[in-house]
Amino acid sequence: MNIHEYQAKELFKKYRIPIPDGGVAFNVDSAVSIAEELHDFPVIVKAQVHAGGRGKAGGVKLANNMSEVKRLAKEMLGMTLVTNQTGPKGKLVNKILIESGVSIDKELYFSILPDRTTARLVIMASRAGGMDIEEVAATTPERIVKVYIDPLSGIQGYQLRQLAYGLQMPSSLIRQFSSMVRNLYELFVMHDCSLLEINPLIITTEEQILAIDAKINFDDNALFRQKEILEYRDFDEEDPLEVEASKYQLNYIKMDGNIGNMVNGAGLAMATMDIIKQAGAEPANFLDVGGGANTEQVENAFRIMLSDQNVKGILINIFGGILRCDVLATGVVQASKKVGLTLPVVVRMEGTNVDAGRKILDESGLNLMTATDLTDAAQKVAHMAQA
Numbered sequence: 001m002n003i004h005e006y007q008a009k010e011l012f013k014k015y016r017i018p019i020p021d022g023g024v025a026f027n028v029d030s031a032v033s034i035a036e037e038l039h040d041f042p043v044i045v046k047a048q049v050h051a052g053g054r055g056k057a058g059g060v061k062l063a064n065n066m067s068e069v070k071r072l073a074k075e076m077l078g079m080t081l082v083t084n085q086t087g088p089k090g091k092l093v094n095k096i097l098i099e100s101g102v103s104i105d106k107e108l109y110f111s112i113l114p115d116r117t118t119a120r121l122v123i124m125a126s127r128a129g130g131m132d133i134e135e136v137a138a139t140t141p142e143r144i145v146k147v148y149i150d151p152l153s154g155i156q157g158y159q160l161r162q163l164a165y166g167l168q169m170p171s172s173l174i175r176q177f178s179s180m181v182r183n184l185y186e187l188f189v190m191h192d193c194s195l196l197e198i199n200p201l202i203i204t205t206e207e208q209i210l211a212i213d214a215k216i217n218f219d220d221n222a223l224f225r226q227k228e229i230l231e232y233r234d235f236d237e238e239d240p241l242e243v244e245a246s247k248y249q250l251n252y253i254k255m256d257g258n259i260g261n262m263v264n265g266a267g268l269a270m271a272t273m274d275i276i277k278q279a280g281a282e283p284a285n286f287l288d289v290g291g292g293a294n295t296e297q298v299e300n301a302f303r304i305m306l307s308d309q310n311v312k313g314i315l316i317n318i319f320g321g322i323l324r325c326d327v328l329a330t331g332v333v334q335a336s337k338k339v340g341l342t343l344p345v346v347v348r349m350e351g352t353n354v355d356a357g358r359k360i361l362d363e364s365g366l367n368l369m370t371a372t373d374l375t376d377a378a379q380k381v382a383h384m385a386q387a
Helices: 005-014 028-038 066-076 133-139 157-166 171-190 220-225 240-246 266-278 295-306 325-339 354-362 374-386
Strands: 022-025 043-047 060-063 096-100 104-115 120-126 144-149 193-204 209-211 215-218 251-254 259-263 285-288 313-320 345-351 368-371
Touching: 005 022, 005 215, 022 028, 028 043, 028 066, 028 096, 043 066, 060 066, 066 096, 104 133, 104 171, 120 133, 120 157, 120 171, 133 144, 144 157, 157 171, 171 193, 171 209, 215 220, 240 251, 240 295, 251 295, 259 266, 259 295, 266 285, 266 313, 266 374, 285 295, 295 313, 295 325, 313 325, 313 374, 325 345, 325 354, 345 354, 345 374, 354 368, 368 374
Parallel strands: 259 285, 259 313, 313 345, 345 368
Antiparallel strands: 022 096, 043 060, 043 096, 104 120, 104 193, 120 144, 193 209, 193 215, 251 285
């Protein structure tokens, strides 16, 4: 789950991470009020959407007086911001962050994320703050400092020193920096984060460290124990079909293709999308119903997939284990009858109760085509794509 920058900074404040003064505004009047409370110019006006690259797209602007605050607030609120992460459709800006301007001496990059290869948490930092870290990694990887932390023992003093020296931190700031990193690490662990990023983390001309940006993502599988974090969820930033799918614990991601697919298991879902592309079509979604799905979940998954207007055909690829083939078939038939299925559907099933599942599909009277294997399924999907 993603949250907004202003929400991430609320968490930063709780964990004593230094941030600029400011507040979030939902209209022009509140933007002006916040700017007045800051008492000094310039101030920064920042569009709040779930996407990076806002500055390059015109979503971060400097205001030198109150009239500029009003003008920028009017321009940003209600605009569609298109960045390299939003896609061509962009994101609607419903809120803006007003913050005090700061005098920057040095920009740094800082992040924490899991490293599955080593089963560690890795802190990545660089003196090349403000730049795309992917570009830095590709062109000058020696500018990135990586410190791997065993989550069972936590962050150690020598690792803090390694980070400080790697960033060439002034000796007068090492204690402040080390304290901040400890607090960021605690935040990351206590709230089941999957990413914490500050770009840039700055050193001011007054020799203070400030997080002037903040990005935090959370592990969806841990949200059941993060009730406070769940309150940060902004449904306006999510696709309506993805929101609907989350109500039924379905792993659904909408895509731009024309062939819907429903699969049990993430690996099989990825392979199924490859099959669709090899057949000359494009997947319309990623949909993993999971191994333990029941008839109701299958029915809701099928209904959500059919509600996508771009879908011209559907491929169901199931290996029946915990999710039996007859349970899947029953859910598909029930959903098809409720929504009035008109699209062609290819079903490839193997595993537990596969014969019973095929019988349910055959006797349903619906336009459901069974496939004997992946090659057969791919050929039928290709035919659907060309229709």
